[in-house]
Amino acid sequence: MTSKIWLRPLFLFLIIAEVIFVPGLKSSGIKTTSALFAIAPPRVFIVEKEVMATAYSPPLFPYKSPTRSGMPVGFGVVAVDPKVIPLGSAVFLPKMFPGQKFLALDTGAQIKGNHIDIWLPSRKQARQWGRRKVFIRVAKQVAK
Numbered sequence: 001m002t003s004k005i006w007l008r009p010l011f012l013f014l015i016i017a018e019v020i021f022v023p024g025l026k027s028s029g030i031k032t033t034s035a036l037f038a039i040a041p042p043r044v045f046i047v048e049k050e051v052m053a054t055a056y057s058p059p060l061f062p063y064k065s066p067t068r069s070g071m072p073v074g075f076g077v078v079a080v081d082p083k084v085i086p087l088g089s090a091v092f093l094p095k096m097f098p099g100q101k102f103l104a105l106d107t108g109a110q111i112k113g114n115h116i117d118i119w120l121p122s123r124k125q126a127r128q129w130g131r132r133k134v135f136i137r138v139a140k141q142v143a144k
Contacts, residue, residue, distance in 0.1 A: 045140045051114040053093075053134045057126035061119065067106035079106035079117035090139040091116065104138075 056079065064072040069087050071077075078091050082104075085091065091102040102118070111117050116136065120126045 055126035055129035092137040
């Protein structure tokens with residue numbers, strides 16, 4: 001199993017605003033001053049790894065049934081081990097589903113370690129998927 005870690009470049013957005021000070025609400029006039037604010041987007045790590053992927057589907061898990069996160073299940077939801085991939089993370093499978101963003105919203109009793117479970121809309125699709133190794137990218141937000 002291979003893993004790579006990327007740090008997305010950090011961009012700063014500068015906003016110039018006029019701040020109005022009204023000390024004591026005196027009627028003699030309003031003082032203004034210019035201020036400069038810097039807003040930084042959240043830092044995001046992109047982790048690449050190879051994982052074992054299986055699929056789950058209706059009738060056992062019908063469309064819109066609740067996931068571990070409380071959100072409804074549907075296409076684009078994956079079950080993960082939250083110790084490996086935090087719930088709420090964006091997961092990409094670039095070779096199998098190019099351009100599709102999946103969300104890690106669910107967990108499962110059999111989902112341990114480097115294993116994900118992809119929700120597919122039919123039992124036939126889930127059986128065709130089977131069990132296979134896939135290359136994924138996980139976008140993790142990092143607290144400052």
